[in-house]
Amino acid sequence: MSCQWRDKVALYVDNELEAPAQQQFTAHLSSCTECPAAVREQMEFKKALRLAGRSFSAPPELHAEIYRSLHPHTTTSPWWKWILAPLCAMLLAAVSFLLWPKSGSTDPMVSGLVDQHITMLASGRLDVLNSDSHTVKPWYQGKLPFTFKFPEIKDSPFTLVGGNLVFAGQNPGAEVVYQIRQHKISVFVFQARDAAGNPGSNRDQSFTVNAWRQGGLQYYLVTDANKEDAGKLVTMFQGANGS
Secondary structure (H helix, E strand, O other): OOOOOHHHHHHHHOOOOOHHHHHHHHHHHOOOOOHHHHHHHHHHHHHHHHHHHHHOOOOHHHHHHHHHHHOOOOOOOHHHHHHHHHHHHHHHHHHHHHHOOOOOOOOHHHHHHHHHHHHHHHHOOOOEEOOOHHHHHHHOOOOOOOOOOOOOOOOOOOEEEEEEEEEEOOEEEEEEEEEEOOEEEEEEEEEHHHOOOOOOEEEEOOEEEEEEEEOOEEEEEEEOOOHHHHHHHHHHHHHHOOO
């Protein structure tokens, strides 16, 4: 019998559920035998669409044909030209306002890392699965062109789960996964020159996202835990990697 959450997979992957429902779905993934595979399939579909959008563009001939269909060769009286000119200017201004990037728009880098976090939650797969930082940290040696320090989490509410090797374009990075109560936290680390922007702290729909640069590295934290828990782990990482 199909899971009752099955019809919410696309909304979950696109991060369009309300925060409580998003968290419930995340918790549901650990006990359902059907939804994790559906989430992975949907994530692969999103990835394929993203790659197709980068690979293909309309040929110049199609642009020319559309332009000709929208601008037929007709004679327009000077009187109409005076009317159409301000209308066109108003239309151009309206379109520019709608298309101009908003200050709060989502960074594509952040969107990609949120997708990676969701994929990790759905698959439960980690390249290295261990709660000891002295095992997880050496695993990255030889795989990354940089090093970073893990915070000391003893006597804290955080538990180290493991890590993944991830890529931003062709640039390798680390995804270190922690857990606090029922919530997973992904901390991504890249070389600073390989990651654009520094969005600080924001909430991508149902996920808390923190980003900061330190010691030539770019850090991103993604989680559905609350901002206070995310902030604590950020502070711990900053303290561990301070000069």
